[in-house]
Amino acid sequence: MTTHAVAHHDDHHDDKPHGFLHRWVFSTNHKDIGTLYLVFSFIMVCVGAAFSGVIRTELMKPGLQFVQPYFFNEMTTMHGLVMIFGAIMPSFVGLANWMIPMMIGAPDMALPRMNNWSFWILPFAFFLLLSTLFIPGGAPAGGWTMYPPLSIQGGDSVALMVFSIHLMGISSIMGSINIIATILNMRAPGMDLLKMPVFVWSWLITAFLLIAVMPVLAGAVTMLLTDRYFGTSFFNAAGGGDPVMYQHIFWFFGHPEVYIMILPAFGIISEIIPTFSRKPLFGYQAMVYALASIAFLSFIVWGHHMFTVGMPLGGELYFMYATMLIAIPTGVKVFNWVSTMWGGSLTFEAPMLWAISFVVLFTIGGFSGVMLALVPADFQYQDTYFVVAHFHYVLVTGALFAIIAAIYYWWPKWTGRMYNETWAKVHFWWTMVFVNVLFFPQHFLGLAGMPRRIPDYNVAFADWNFVSTIGAYGMYLTPFMFFFILWHSKKHGAPAAARSWEGAHGLEWTVPSPAPFHTFATPPVIHDEDLAHGDVSH
């Protein structure tokens, strides 16, 4: 075990700006901006969950008891937009901000002022989006995919939604430029690309995906805007346009977007499982190549979201085969995680529990993904609750579980305090039970024939919908549990060691806990044995 000189070196740099405004609003510190992102996404998770509360409450019983169908559609649309752009994506950016500089031995992000701007655009973007709930005509109600002609039938929420997506896109693109610049230019000497933590690799690849596809989304929604207000007919068949072209453009963004929300999760899990298995990650290079392959494939499979639009047979066959290929690198990742555990010395602290449940439940989402790739079967699954179950397994028990795992994992480093392991286990098992009660029956509903995005249904679907809503109500307690556990830890938690977990490797564990305001002002001397993946032979 090597202790670097950074600790005492950093002491006199630990001068946080005074005053709320200077500390948080004008912040250029990667740790503070990381915290801002994480707090913002926590608020957005709660907002998105509240929208889903309206959805699940209305769906608890057949018949309309609480809301009009149009408001129900506003809720499904806003739930999707808020959870994707407001909760999952910013929380991964927050983790990137906190961890990437510390993991590669850099003092901060490469472009700190742009970092500040990337974050502070987001509250304004979501102010615009959420304000649509209070304008005449209401919020967008055409689904988060915003398919025309339906999506431009609404009131002026169209304009606010489009502008808000423009802002989110600018934020994401700037954040990505920053992450790429940091990783490629600011690694400490000796931190070769193939010694970087997989989390850093996953973000490097994700950032390229974001830069490639956010402008595509911006173009698509701008065409919606001009179709709505300036009489263009990009997507209007009556004017010579094509509604299906929107779907092609949207999903050219949309499929990489799906992986933008899961690749950093793969990175997190690839850090946590070796730590609590006390064994190096199995097949490090294969993991990196698998990430890159998945990223590449994400650009050539978008048509699988559109199997029922009536593509020619050849097109459908191509998209089916290409989509099935994704199972190969994804399978490699799952097998490698299991092999990392095999022969290890396992303990089951909260981060490990969340990581293991990620592997199992994300894989279930992957299974339904393979089934959805089979075009004839997809003709039955498309736009049913089977799809809803599929993407909630990959986004909630996938992406969100990885984020929770990451917060438990790095929390001691951020705050210098351990959390209460017993309560964390209660949080975990409670979530495990209710998340499955919530989403698993939705597979059954979809297969039995219940379409998605409907506010009311035949009585045959009543039982599983009731069960699903019970699961949702159980899940609504979990943000409170999580908040309480973290608050309690911050106030009363036991002090955390620099290396907070016995099996933890990597530069972030060589600095004290809590991490000083400035770390690695002088580049650390890299000792390969300190790194999680220092052995470059494979």
Added chain:
Amino acid sequence: MKAAGSMRSKLGLGLVLTAVAGAAHALAEPWQLNMSPGVTQTSREVYALHMYGFYVCVVIGVLVFGAMIVAMFKFRKSKGAVPATWSHNTVAETIWTVVPILILVSLAWPATSVMVKMAYTEKSDMTVKITGYQWKWGYDYINVGDKPYHVRFISRLDTRSDKTRELRSGLDPWAVKDKDYSGVERNTYLLDVDHPLVLPTDTKIRFVVTGDDVIHAWWVPQLGWKQDAIPGIINDDWTSIHEPGIYRGQCAELCGQDHGFMPIVVKAVPKAEFTKWLDEQEALATKANAPAAPAAAPAAPQAP
């Protein structure tokens, strides 16, 4: 080849299930867990493919999760497990890259064969045009064989469902019932219409599907497919229904506030009965001298 054999055996299973269940599957059942095999050759092949994909996932799941569970019990630190230092195994990595490729090929093979059959809409016996509107369906009988028809009607949610589904209507969704084809009372809440699409059995019917305002999707699970109904675009599909019955479905693409309230009802009747019904409708349509006149419901045999 193995995959094709497996497909055949699954198909056999599907046929048996259908024979046993029969028209009972024309509607979803409470607590239903799985897709129903449907009432066409296509839907049974789709069902067989779905089950094959599902079993493949189950087997892989048992192996992977099984290995994880063994690891969690066998390699616990609390049991004194000492971590190994290996982190690489070329043989294992090659196997778990190649074997999934073979499994995927075995899935893609039957999927491709079903797709090719589903895409073949030629040599049909009759054509029906389906148009999606906010929030109802329009049906046009274009031709049967060489004979053109002018029968056209609009199909919307039945009045009882429509009243019951009003916000806080106080009406009981469980009370909305109707007789199915075999005369058994079944709940039809939100799955019943004023004028069902009447079709003949054992006939290759080609559908041309389009939308009038926004995108809808025409879906009757028993037929084994759904098709988006898109303004400015005409898609085509086909079906051949083997059993007479009443088959119910819904719009499957978000199309606005009443997206959940534009069901589809297909009433499949024997050929002779269908021809009689259609000719009656044609006579009515000709007499009214207005192709847009809705079909008079009482004229339809056993029409609800």
